[in-house]
Amino acid sequence: MQKPVRIAPSILSADFSKLGEEVRAIDAAGCDYVHIDVMDGHFVPNITIGPDVVKSLRPHTQKIFDVHLMVAPVDSYIQAFADAGSDIITVHAESGPHVHRTLQMIKATGKKAGLSFNPGTPLDCLDYLIDMLDLILVMSVNPGFGGQSFIPSQLKKIEEARRRIDVSGREIDLQVDGGVNMETAPQVITAGADLLVAGSATFKGGPDQYATNMKALRGES
Numbered sequence: 719m720q721k722p723v724r725i726a727p728s729i730l731s732a733d734f735s736k737l738g739e740e741v742r743a744i745d746a747a748g749c750d751y752v753h754i755d756v757m758d759g760h761f762v763p764n765i766t767i768g769p770d771v772v773k774s775l776r777p778h779t780q781k782i783f784d785v786h787l788m789v790a791p792v793d794s795y796i797q798a799f800a801d802a803g804s805d806i807i808t809v810h811a812e813s814g815p816h817v818h819r820t821l822q823m824i825k826a827t828g829k830k831a832g833l834s835f836n837p838g839t840p841l842d843c844l845d846y847l848i849d850m851l852d853l854i855l856v857m858s859v860n861p862g863f864g865g866q867s868f869i870p871s872q873l874k875k876i877e878e879a880r881r882r883i884d885v886s887g888r889e890i891d892l893q894v895d896g897g898v899n900m901e902t903a904p905q906v907i908t909a910g911a912d913l914l915v916a917g918s919a920t921f922k923g924g925p926d927q928y929a930t931n932m933k934a935l936r937g938e939s
């Protein structure tokens with residue numbers, strides 16, 4: 719069942735020179751999760767942050783750390799991100815040939831497990847993996863950079879993911895990430911998403927705007 723809409727600001731769009739302050743600001747402004755994009759310069763053409771940064775941010779908020787690993791191969795990093803204070807660890811369906819094992823590794827750490835799908839990847843593997851999942855992430859841009867345009871073909875995939883979650887009867891967040899803004903959020907929510915990652919749309923205008931921006935994304939203003 720679709721849950722109330724929640725917002726997970728991607729700190730990719732925060733001011734990296736004061737990340738702790740930015741995390742406290744989105745917390746105070748009412749974010750639900752803190753979305754942390756980890757990029758390895760191999761699976762995606764960008765490099766961002768590692769487990770030490772996640773660990774250093776942990777004392778700044780009690781909010782859920784939703785850590786999106788755009789990393790391949792990823793298995794050897796799971797424990798480090800779990801130890802750093804992640805609450806949800808999301809890996810990509812494309813990150814290796816043994817995704818089932820990777821999800822087992824996440825579950826073994828005691829953390830929640832998410833599975834992400836690039837725009838060109840079908841959801842078929844959910845036939846065999848959905849019982850292991852706490853979160854499904856539909857990427858609505860090709861991962862690697864913030865500030866890209868939403869890919870409309872992903873609306874159909876969000877609808878399909880919603881159908882699969884409802885049939886499973888499990889409590890699984892349906893997250894959408896990439897180009898989610900005031901214009902695209904209503905379409906994404908109508909398609910069935912209940913957890914919106916928003917980088918540019920949350921952080922635009924500076925800290926005074928964060929609460930207003932997130933309310934608008936939830937459709938509250």
Ligand SMILES: O=C(CO)[C@H](O)[C@H](O)COP(=O)(O)O
Nearest residue numbers: 728861862864865897917918
């Ligand atoms: O995972 C990501 C890119 O790979 C980012 O989370 C995503 O692009 C969010 O940025 P924006 O809201 O600015 O589109």
